[in-house]
């Protein structure tokens with residue numbers, strides 16, 4: 029098997045560097061070149077790539093759920109982070125997943141025209157003409173050189189094979205020297221209060237952010253913004269609304285535009301406009317997915333009918349009030365995108381690696397203690413799924429799970445509350461028109477028994493039992509189920525097994541392939557809609573290094589999905605890293621090695637990783653899950 | 657406070673269902689966190705939905721196990737509130753002494769409880785964030801209410817009851833108080849509510865509120881000894897669940913929280 033895989037890969041990689049069919053050695057041009065190239069290539073950053081090869085159709089099961097939400101599905105489902113989950117719900121994997129990953133052409137004319145008419149924005153920074161000033165001023169302006177760095181590599185990479193400029197190799201700034209970018213944590217600091225610090229300073233702080241998300245109503249009311257508040261940035265909101273509605277008025281839809289090193293992406297959802305402004309290495313498609321997830325969060329708070337109702341009654345509705353209290357959920361979600369989320373990038377879930385038999389035991393305990401009103405039951409260890417129980421006819425949607433995980437593990441609201449929570453939540457992928465009720469309790473594994481966790485447990489080591497019902501009166505029933513479930517886990521040693529698995533953490537690449545050149549990898553099993561990856565330690569433990577790693581992945585991901593259908597391997601060499609994407613109908617593998625890694629060594633390691641995953645498949649992924 | 661710390665003889669124990677209501681951000685969760693974990697967090701996130709916690713409180717004659725529903729104050733959760741107060745034996749209606757609108761909201765809650773909750777429900781009106789007022793700054797010994805309205809357990813070891821409770825808006829520098837003690841306490845009097853001013857931040861009066869509630873619950877509604885009882889209307893959140901003992905083992909947080917001077 030090893031050699032088979034390897035040959036396959038070697039074949040794809042080809043023996044020589046000129047076989048451009050399968051290999052793309054995207055070299056990087058210098059910042060200046062990149063900047064000036066913006067205009068030339070402005071029409072094709074996200075050219076419509078051809079569809080991926082067909083998926084195995086055998087996985088098409090189980091999505092009879094919530095027929096009432098059918099219409100929504102058409103619109104929002106295609107927007108969900110990913111299609112089905114795990115074997116847990118192989119909803120239309122082939123069609124949906126394929127649909128998404130083939131990135132159908134979206135409103136290209138709009139994009140084109142936007143680019144054309146706003147092209148002055150893309151010209152070098154000197155163009156401070158009066159009419160562009162207002163827009164331009166919303167472009168955060170920090171240190172010139174640094175910004176240039178962050179983005180030039182984005183631009184250059186996306187132009188991919190068109191720019192074979194060997195001198196560019198020396199300029200690739202993807203992994204900058206450590207000191208350059210380590211203030212990335214400031215990205216998440218509040219911009220401050222106008223009252224305390226003065227407007228200019230606050231605005232400067234605001235502009236220094238590399239990433240902005242804005243949500244406004246079609247009528248132009250600010251609803252939510254990640255940094256600052258509506259008052260601070262109302263002028264920008266006004267400008268953005270004007271630009272958007274300009275295109276809307278001409279029956280054209282503005283999807284995105286680029287101004288210098290900054291990408292603007294706009295998603296219109298019913299009465300809402302969601303806008304992402306990014307100076308990070310992310311593609312338009314990736315930003316779109318993020319905005320769609322934020323929209324899902326809003327639906328999750330309000331439900332679709334009430335959102336629609338609010339605006340049909342009064343188009344100028346101020347949505348801030350109904351959303352009050354859920355802003356932190358939007359913010360934590362947004363921040364997880366900004367930090368870089370493999371789960372979002374791959375539209376897949378990660379599971380805790382345990383033996384198949386052990387997982388079976390946990391599944392059985394869930395089935396055994398299940399009560400009548402249970403719809404879904406989940407055991408989640410720090411964002412990694414351990415076990416799932418669900419009715420045969422209802423699937424679970426990754427987008428929904430992402431919202432749940434965000435609420436439970438990222439936002440402090442639930443976790444810091446202590447005790448148990450009972451939360452009405454709309455899971456738009458399941459049914460966007462109503463609420464479900466979610467019982468959440470944390471299990472503290474550290475004192476080897478089912479005590480309720482105290483708040484010192486870190487995200488990685490906290491384990492949550494999440495039980496979902498359609499009936500708001502069932503708290504105590506689910507509480508009882510939780511207690512007997514945990515008792516059962518304790519009895520059969522499952523808690524101990526989970527704790528060991530959590531303590532062990534993700535494997536390092538060198539644990540899997542001794543001596544490998546690889547520093548990190550992501551592997552997505554397409555059939556299972558799940559992914560696995562290596563530990564961030566030791567190379568990517570800091571937020572900023574992780575951010576850069578994710579940028580590399582974004583880049584690989586965008587490249588391999590925007591090339592021609594038969595491209596299965598994408599090899600990328602830069603000054604600071606060598607990376608490889610390898611896509612087959614079964615999996616997607618993305619891996620990163622040091623700057624001078626030998627290509628054969630890289631290929632060899634990649635095939636070893638694939639081989640390892642295939643061996644461990646039933647431990648790494650939930651296959652089947654518990655169904656009743 | 658020093659309720660007997662006697663751990664020797666097992667006292668009869670009963671459970672009391674308690675619900676916290678009040679406008680968003682007045683400090684409901686913070687009060688519970690202080691009571692249950694003796695802890696405070698400066699920037700607490702808004703509660704989503706509701707949180708369920710338990711805490712034991714030891715009285716001279718018996719042990720009370722509070723089963724607490726800490727509800728979310730945000731408007732959009734308001735429709736769920738009846739579910740939580742329906743079978744409650746006690747309610748803590750919380751407002752923020754620095755925010756007049758929150759007292760108005762509290763009055764609405766009181767009216768709703770009087771209309772819709774079980775008839776015998778014990779209601780305490782609680783003005784939180786006392787630390788932001790001058791009374792709060794000067795140690796807890798300072799009497800913050802006009803003498804005799806103080807419920808049994810309050811910190812009314814006051815020197816002279818003439819401790820002039822500030823008039824309406826006596827904007828002393830540094831004093832963020834916007835709701836006078838007198839206004840709230842006379843309202844509480846009229847409605848027959850327990851009344852306290854507390855600080856979840858400093859802990860002032862927090863345990864006292866719960867102790868006073870425990871004391872105010874009529875013996876009759878505690879009769880059910882092992883906690884099963886009290887519940888009347890079944891098939892609801894509060895009811896239709898089995899006796900306490902099926903739930904003690906794992907959800908029991910007493911080990912984690914049986915600390916700190918409060919006998920609770």
Ligand SMILES: Nc1nc2c(ncn2[C@@H]2O[C@H](COP(=O)(O)OP(=O)(O)OP(=O)(O)O)[C@@H](O)[C@H]2O)c(=O)[nH]1
Pocket residue numbers: 353678679680681682683684685686687697698699700701702703704727728729730784785786787788854855856857858
């Ligand atoms: N200074 C001061 N701040 C407090 C006090 N109690 C709570 N806070 C702060 O007030 C804010 C809101 O407190 P929470 O306990 O979350 O309020 P809540 O009533 O539970 O709010 P919801 O869950 O949204 O209904 C937090 O930032 C707390 O730190 C207090 O006694 N003094």
Ligand SMILES: [Mg+2]
Pocket residue numbers: 684685686701702703726727728729
């Ligand atoms: Mg709260």
